[in-house]
Amino acid sequence: MDQVELEDVLRRACRRDPQALGRLFDQFGPRVFGLLLRMTGSRDVAEDLMQETFLRIVRTIDQYEEAGRFEAWLFRIAANLARDRARRLGRRGEHVSWDALEEGASVAAARTMDHESPDRKLLADEAGAHLAACLARLTDAEREILLLRHYSELSFREIADMLGVPLGTALARAHRALQRLRSLHEGKG
Amino acid sequence: MSDTLNNLVRTVEREARLLAGLPAVQPSPECLARVRAAVLAEAERLGARPRRTRVAPPWLASAAALLLAVGLSGVLRHSTPWFGAGTMDTDLVAVWVDAVDESRETLAALLEEGWMVSASGADVDYDTQIDDILDGFKEFFGPFETL
Numbered sequence: 001m002d003q004v005e006l007e008d009v010l011r012r013a014c015r016r017d018p019q020a021l022g023r024l025f026d027q028f029g030p031r032v033f034g035l036l037l038r039m040t041g042s043r044d045v046a047e048d049l050m051q052e053t054f055l056r057i058v059r060t061i062d063q064y065e066e067a068g069r070f071e072a073w074l075f076r077i078a079a080n081l082a083r084d085r086a087r088r089l090g091r092r093g094e095h096v097s098w099d100a101l102e103e104g105a106s107v108a109a110a111r112t113m114d115h116e117s118p119d120r121k122l123l124a125d126e127a128g129a130h131l132a133a134c135l136a137r138l139t140d141a142e143r144e145i146l147l148l149r150h151y152s153e154l155s156f157r158e159i160a161d162m163l164g165v166p167l168g169t170a171l172a173r174a175h176r177a178l179q180r181l182r183s184l185h186e187g188k189g
Numbered sequence: 190m191s192d193t194l195n196n197l198v199r200t201v202e203r204e205a206r207l208l209a210g211l212p213a214v215q216p217s218p219e220c221l222a223r224v225r226a227a228v229l230a231e232a233e234r235l236g237a238r239p240r241r242t243r244v245a246p247p248w249l250a251s252a253a254a255l256l257l258a259v260g261l262s263g264v265l266r267h268s269t270p271w272f273g274a275g276t277m278d279t280d281l282v283a284v285w286v287d288a289v290d291e292s293r294e295t296l297a298a299l300l301e302e303g304w305m306v307s308a309s310g311a312d313v314d315y316d317t318q319i320d321d322i323l324d325g326f327k328e329f330f331g332p333f334e335t336l
Contacts, residue, residue: 016236089191
């Protein structure tokens with residue numbers, strides 16, 4: 001969906017046109033799910049939060065201002081929901097188990113293995129699963145900024161605005177997070 | 190943006206390519222269908238009725254405070270003998286209870302008819318509304334006058 005088409009869909013969505021809202025979900029749902037899955041570590045929770053995110057969009061779409069980027073608004077809602085959940089779990093002394101997710105990711109990856117080059121695909125899948133496991137070992141704030149960049153495809157300037165921090169702070173946090181991630185991924189962490 | 194920030198942006202963008210190795214994750218088709226249906230149902234539900242938001246006209250607080258003050262002073266004036274004399278007239282209590290019940294119904298009707306909740310975006314005729322509200326308050330406090 002290009003920018004012109006997106007603007008048209010958003011105009012109709014602001015009038016709560018069900019077809020337009022359905023288009024927005026089709027377009028952004030999987031990316032929002034990806035962010036939520038990597039932030040929460042649970043497929044069930046990510047699915048619930050994805051639904052909650054889009055229901056909030058439907059309920060408040062009339063407040064959306066065209067001056068802002070829709071993606072920034074959408075991903076801010078999703079990230080806030082995941083952060084609130086993490087805070088609630090933290091208060092109750094509960095922790096997310098990431099092992100099940102990574103095991104699930106490996107199984108899913110193996111299921112979609114390319115039969116023409118199975119070894120290469122398997123290695124890539126293993127490396128990907130390892131990278132995801134390393135990502136899970138970052139702090140919540142480090143992981144959040146990297147995931148927002150990866151899944152929302154917003155610029156660091158827009159992400160800094162979204163998080164309410166100066167651009168330099170956002171960049172420094174992302175830089176530190178990426179260095180830690182690389183170090184963990186290469187087995188130095 | 191300063192050169193330092195520009196350089197940092199370039200460095201971080203380059204390092205962020207590492208994330209391209211993350212395995213793609215997709216919600217299940219059942220989940221996609223369920224959430225999509227929920228989104229459409231919510232859009233239908235909200236789209237099927239006029240958008241209504243709570244709008245409290247600016248004069249409402251002062252009008253309500255004034256009328257409540259007048260009403261309360263009247264009520265207190267009437268209520269003093271009950272408690273001061275140490276006796277309770279059961280007929281008066283029954284009238285009081287009826288008046289309270291009636292006033293609740295009046296208030297509920299006023300709210301339902303759009304006293305505080307008015308259609309967003311519609312032209313609101315506050316002059317007519319305030320007349321209606323004052324009439325409503327008059328009716329609301331009428332039973333207390335007979336106590």
